[in-house]
Amino acid sequence: xxxxxxxxxxxxxxxxxxxxxxxxxxxxxxxxxxxxxxxxxxxxxxxxxxxxxxxxxxxxxxxxxxxxxxxxxxxxxxxxxxxxxxxxxxxxxxxxxxxxxxxxxxxxxxxxxxxxxxxxxxxxxxxxxxxxxxxxxxxxxxxxxxxxxxxxxxxxxxxxxxxxxxxxxxxxxxxxxxxxxxxxxxxxxxxxxxxxxxxxxxxxxxxxxxxxxxxxxxxxxxxxxxxxxxxxxxxxxxxxxxxxxxxxxxxxxxxxxxxxxxxxxxxxxxxxxxxxxxxxxxxxxx
Amino acid sequence: xxxxxxxxxxxxxxxxxxxxxxxxxxxxxxxxxxxxxxxxxxxxxxxxxxxxxxxxxxxxxxxxxxxxxxxxxxxxxxxxxxxxxxxxxxxxxxxxxxxxxxxxxxxxxxxxxxxxxxxxxxxxxxxxxxxxxxxxxxxxxxxxxxxxxxxxxxxxxxxxxxxxxxxxxxxxxxxxxxxxxxxxxxxxxxxxxxxxxxxxxxxxxxxxxxxxxxxxxxxxxxxxxxxxxxxxxxxxxxxxxxxxxxxxxxxxxxxxxxxxxxxx
Numbered sequence: 001x002x003x004x005x006x007x008x009x010x011x012x013x014x015x016x017x018x019x020x021x022x023x024x025x026x027x028x029x030x031x032x033x034x035x036x037x038x039x040x041x042x043x044x045x046x047x048x049x050x051x052x053x054x055x056x057x058x059x060x061x062x063x064x065x066x067x068x069x070x071x072x073x074x075x076x077x078x079x080x081x082x083x084x085x086x087x088x089x090x091x092x093x094x095x096x097x098x099x100x101x102x103x104x105x106x107x108x109x110x111x112x113x114x115x116x117x118x119x120x121x122x123x124x125x126x127x128x129x130x131x132x133x134x135x136x137x138x139x140x141x142x143x144x145x146x147x148x149x150x151x152x153x154x155x156x157x158x159x160x161x162x163x164x165x166x167x168x169x170x171x172x173x174x175x176x177x178x179x180x181x182x183x184x185x186x187x188x189x190x191x192x193x194x195x196x197x198x199x200x201x202x203x204x205x206x207x208x209x210x211x212x213x214x215x216x217x218x219x220x221x222x223x224x225x226x227x228x229x230x231x232x233x234x235x236x237x238x239x240x241x242x243x244x245x246x247x248x249x250x251x252x253x254x255x256x257x258x259x260x261x262x263x264x265x266x267x268x269x270x271x272x273x274x275x276x277x278x279x280x281x282x283x284x285x286x
Numbered sequence: 287x288x289x290x291x292x293x294x295x296x297x298x299x300x301x302x303x304x305x306x307x308x309x310x311x312x313x314x315x316x317x318x319x320x321x322x323x324x325x326x327x328x329x330x331x332x333x334x335x336x337x338x339x340x341x342x343x344x345x346x347x348x349x350x351x352x353x354x355x356x357x358x359x360x361x362x363x364x365x366x367x368x369x370x371x372x373x374x375x376x377x378x379x380x381x382x383x384x385x386x387x388x389x390x391x392x393x394x395x396x397x398x399x400x401x402x403x404x405x406x407x408x409x410x411x412x413x414x415x416x417x418x419x420x421x422x423x424x425x426x427x428x429x430x431x432x433x434x435x436x437x438x439x440x441x442x443x444x445x446x447x448x449x450x451x452x453x454x455x456x457x458x459x460x461x462x463x464x465x466x467x468x469x470x471x472x473x474x475x476x477x478x479x480x481x482x483x484x485x486x487x488x489x490x491x492x493x494x495x496x497x498x499x500x501x502x503x504x505x506x507x508x509x510x511x512x513x514x515x516x517x518x519x520x521x522x523x524x525x526x527x528x529x530x531x532x533x534x535x536x537x538x539x540x541x542x543x544x545x546x547x548x549x550x
Contacts, residue, residue, distance in 0.1 A: 062407040149392075157390040159351050160383040161404040161452065162375050168407075251310070 040267070047245045048237070051174055054166045066172055073176025077138040078183050084133060085184045089191030092129070097121065097192060098199025101212075105205045113207075114215025117193060122224055123283070126189040127181070128276060131235035134181050135268050139243040142173060143264040146247025147257035155248065169248065174240040181236035182229060189228075223286050231279050235272050242268045298363060299460050299498050300325040300348050300381070305357035307340060307347045316355050317343050321524040323517070325460070330486050330499045334506035334544050335519030341502035342386060344519065345462045348500065350378040379408070382458035386465040389449020391437035398424065398433040401451045408456060423451040426491045427481070443474045450481075454491065460498040461485060467508060479508055507545055518544075 010016055012032070097117065104110050146169060149155060155165045197212050246264035247257075300323070307318040317340035325331060325348075335341045346352040347359065350366050359366050361377040369377065391400045401423050405416045424430045427447045432440055437448050446466060453461065463482065467475050481489075482501070488494040501509055506516070516527040520540045527536050 065403070065407050145394075153385060153387075153390050154392055156346070156351055157385060157392070157449070160349060160385075161407070161456070162379045163404070163407050251313075 043249070044242060044245055044267075044271075047249055048241045051166055051170045051241060051244070054164065055171050055175070058164065058167045058171075061167065066167065069168070069172035070176050070179075073172050074179050077134055077177050078180030081134065081137060081180070081184060082187060084137070085130060085188050086191055088129065088133060089188045090195045092121075092125065092188075093192040093195030094199045096125075097196025098203065101196060101200035101207070102203045102205050105200075105207060110205075110207060111215070113212065114217075114219035117196070117216055118219040118224060121192050121196075122189050122220070122228060124276070126185045126192070127228065127232045127235055128272065130181055130185045130188050130232065131239060131272050132269065134177065134184065134236070135239045135243075135265060135272075138177065138180075139239045139268055140261050140265055142240070142243045143247045143261040144257055146244060147252050147260050148254065150248050150252045151254040151257060165248065170240070170244040173244060174237055177240040178233040178236035181239070182232040185228065185232040223283070227279060227283065231276070234275055238271045238275060239268050242271060296326040296328060298324050298326050299329075299361070300500075301358070301360040301363075302348065302354070303358040303360075305347065305359055306355040307343050308352060308355050309340065309343055310346065310352065314355070316522075318519065318522055318524055321357075323348075323524060323526070325498060325500060327459075328486075328496050328498055330512070330514040331501065331517065332506055332509040332513030332515070333500065333502045333517045333519065334541065335502070335504065336540075336544070337504055339519040340522070341504070341519060342464050344524070345383065345464050345500065345502050349381045349383045349462055350374065351383070379456055380458050381460045381462065382453035382456070383462045384446065384449050384453050384464060384466060386468060388442070389446040389452075389466075391445055391448040391452065393436060393438050396434050396436055397429055397440065397448050400437060400448050401455055404452060404455045419455070422491060423455060426489070427451045428477075443470055457492060458497075459495070460500070463499065463501045465503050466501065467503060467505070475508060479512060483512060505544065506541075510545075 012035075097120075100116065100120075101110075101113055104113055104116070149169075155169075158165050158168060193216065197209065200207065200212075201209075243264045246260040246267070252260060302321045302323045305318075305321040305323075306316040307321055309315045309317040321344065333341060333344070343352065347354050350359070350361060353359075353367070362380060364373075364377055366374055366377065391397070392403070395403065398420055402416055402420045405411070405419060409416065421430065421433075424433055427450060429440075429444060429447055429451070432444065437445050440448070450466075466478050466482075470478065482499060485492065485497045486499050488496045501513065503509060510533065511530070514529060516529070516533055518525045518527060518538060518540055520538075525538070527533060527538065527541065533541075
């Protein structure tokens with residue numbers, strides 16, 4: 001489509017474009033980008049719905065193949081990422097939380113520590129950072145793996161064996177990543193909160209552990225648990241769906257795999273942040 | 287056509303009427319705009335055609351992996367387009383397909399897991415039964431020693447055999463082979479020709495049931511005294527040539543060209 005619009009002043013649908021002025025050129029460009037972006041969104045949502053549909057329609061198809069696959073993806077994206085998440089949790093705890101705690105105590109605002117931690121770490125930083133780490137380590141690898149198998153025709157080979165590629169390749173990844181991001185977020189939050197207190201303790205902040213945890217406990221509401229679960233699982237699903245979409249949904253040549261990987265990473269981050277914004281709205285409404 | 291009378295008597299397995307075969311590289315473009323083809327039970331078709339003539343697309347369409355742009359495609363006398371997905375799948379699984387360029391084994395799985403995958407996915411039998419069937423298949427294709435290595439670690443000539451065993455795992459009645467001899471040395475070539483012949487005659491692996499074979503190739507010479515029905519793909523057309531006897535009388539220049547292409 002882009003080729004035709006470059007060679008002659010035509011719209012993507014083939015209609016001739018009116019004579020271009022600067023404002024119009026800009027509008028056309030912006031409009032074209034918006035339409036392109038919305039098209040991609042639509043396709044992604046369709047892909048997500050298909051994957052969700054296949055999960056339920058084929059729930060009892062070949063459990064001996066798909067359930068070990070889900071376990072394998074949980075191991076790959078969850079268990080093996082635990083050290084990395086622990087390291088990051090520690091680092092964030094020491095760098096951000098410890099400093100915040102000692103700063104707040106210094107200005108005498110230490111009664112807000114609980115609320116602050118819950119908002120920053122549990123609601124926002126935990127799920128989002130975990131999602132980004134999982135995306136970088138597992139999502140990008142998934143695009144390369146799926147894109148290569150698509151380019152080499154292995155997807156057709158699956159179809160020839162009567163195996164639904166969505167059911168075999170996408171659904172296990174989707175649920176595996178949902179469980180992994182959720183569990184890793186919990187670990188991240190716990191480790192960050194603990195190491196944060198440790199840093200504050202080392203800096204001689206006059207605050208008892210019981211007070212710190214009491215503040216955290218009072219600041220947490222039941223919505224936080226529900227939202228954390230929902231949000232982290234959604235991030236996992238988004239990463240899996242975007243990465244599988246980029247790797248699988250369209251015929252791919254092997255030299256297009258790096259581009260598809262970059263696109264998947266960018267779109268996943270954007271999609272996660274957008275969904276995060278929706279969750280903020282949900283928090284405000286509750 | 288000399289074989290005409292007997293093909294009428296045997297039931298059809300693959301039928302394409304007025305079919306436009308789409309190209310995988312450029313979807314929407316008909317690489318073979320009008321195919322009329324009927325494969326009957328126990329046929330042994332050899333389809334020759336130069337590179338890029340649409341052999342793979344024809345086989346993919348015949349196997350039901352790719353929808354024809356137009357026309358009727360029937361498998362075992364049932365029109366695919368009108369069937370429910372699960373019914374369609376049942377008919378499709380009666381047709382096995384060995385892809386070209388190394389038959390595309392899954393590199394993440396071992397040879398054994400590759401062959402076991404369709405059985406695990408479609409059959410409810412226990413692991414022991416599946417393991418036994420896989421061992422039989424690997425024995426028959428001579429890869430028993432390589433069961434637990436990945437297909438990329440295999441000698442290159444053996445990789446297509448994994449695809450063959452995988453395609454045979456579910457016991458199909460028809461086998462489509464896409465350019466199986468490309469890049470093989472004469473010894474490997476002979477193995478494939480003999481194995482195909484034993485499948486056509488009824489291999490013990492397939493309970494001695496005769497298999498219907500369709501072979502697409504760019505060099506028909508090794509198949510000339512093996513196949514029973516012949517066709518060519520020439521300039522976007524499907525040209526049936528008839529049986530082996532008709533071949534001798536045939537003076538189609540493309541056939542002469544393909545046969546002469548590599549001879550000394």
